Amino acid sequence: MKLYLASGNAHKAAELQSLATAGGLAVEIVSARAAGGMPEVAEDTGTFVGNARKKALALRTKLPADAWALADDSGLCVDALDGAPGVESAYYAGPQGDGAANLAKLVAVMRDVPEAARGAQFVCVLLLRGPDDAEFIFEGKCAGRLQREPRGGAGFGYDPLFVPDGHELSFSELGDAVKNGISHRARAWMRLAEWVKGRER
Helix, strand or coil, rough: CEEEEECHHHHHHHHHHHHHHCCCCCCCCEHHHHHHHCCCCCCCCCCCHHHHHHHHHHHHCCCCCCEEEEEEEEEEEEEEHHHEEHEEECCCHHHHHHHHHHHHHHHHCCCCCCCHHHHEEEEEEEEEHHHHCCCCCCCEEEEEEEECCCCCCCCCCCCCCCEECCCCHHHHHCHHHHHCCCCCCCHHHHHHHHHHHHHHH
């Protein structure tokens, strides 16, 4: 099965493909570049599902009628910030979408927040949009806490700051093998994978 990813984020495409491969799933994640590039989309719905739907619909206009578009919308929801940055995670420090700046801003904002109030969760919504307006939504969450300083050189985004429950290392320090088993995206993907397997039976 071929899924066209409604994103220009190379990290997401690689992560999703590695999840598919690791799970032995016969799925190919195809970059939006193969369809001429991802159209510009204003992620302004205020929800992960709404933003994912807009992206999937935008890419679907460039795909064959029988093709499937896969959109991902995800973010970090911090308890002490009433769920922020949430759907604005990619643009927390400004419209330029600078990951390093986003991370630095969160570190600064959380500087004086006590340990007991540093809870957070990553949320991921994967949305499939296909022929005849078929739509399927898969959600995954990963709870944890924020360190005071980033640690680790792997991963991307807020990974160096986030320590998932049950671990002492950040996503960046745990590495892909561990992260891909417990992350919000991995959990959403597991639900999507079950749908694919059911479809193939």
